[in-house]
Amino acid sequence: QVQLQESGPGLVKPSQTLSLTCTVSGGSMNSGSYYWSWIRQPAGKGLEWVGRINSSGSTSYNPSLKSRVTISVDTPKNRFSLRLSSVTAADTAVYYCARVDTAMVYWYFDLWGRGTLVTVSS
């Protein structure tokens, strides 16, 4: 059973870079046709898609964050990562990693991590 697990610092200082990793267990990132995404949710607010990557390293980012976001993949280690630079308090949120299976007729986030809270504060 494939599972996703986010990890990384829970506290980041303003103007610094937020770095998170999502580890895929129970299956290989290379098996199948998947997009691996980061999604975030500020406390008490809705969900915002941050960006995605596939196992080949092809990326797509939300234009609202594009200048600050980098998503990378490490298929041998079965994980992908998020870097968000120049963070402010507005970047404080629970960050989720999630998967879309593009081999299906329908596309949707079928698998989610449990989420990790990142707080931006000095």
Added chain:
Amino acid sequence: EIVLTQSPGTLSLSPGDRATLSCRASQSVSSSYLAWYQQKAGQAPRLLIFGASNRATGIPDRFSGSGSGTGFTLTISRLEPEDFAVYYCQQYGYSPYTFGQGTKLEIK
């Protein structure tokens, strides 16, 4: 960017009632790329409906989805206590992939 507008923002109902949640898109979305999620406090979203009308594995048949183009609906036929949560629609047709702002279903 496709904006998804959910209504109402909050829905106050009692167990056993029927709930109807709306999701309107700012431009047409293929039904193949419209999904609904349920989120409870402190938990990740849980997939309910994909392809606008297909129930995900393990989702009770009291949940149903319908709609096309710019208007989609999630219906819960008879509310159970565990159904009180926040519900989001989401489109994966056009990047950036957007979510509605959510409908909070609360106990009356």
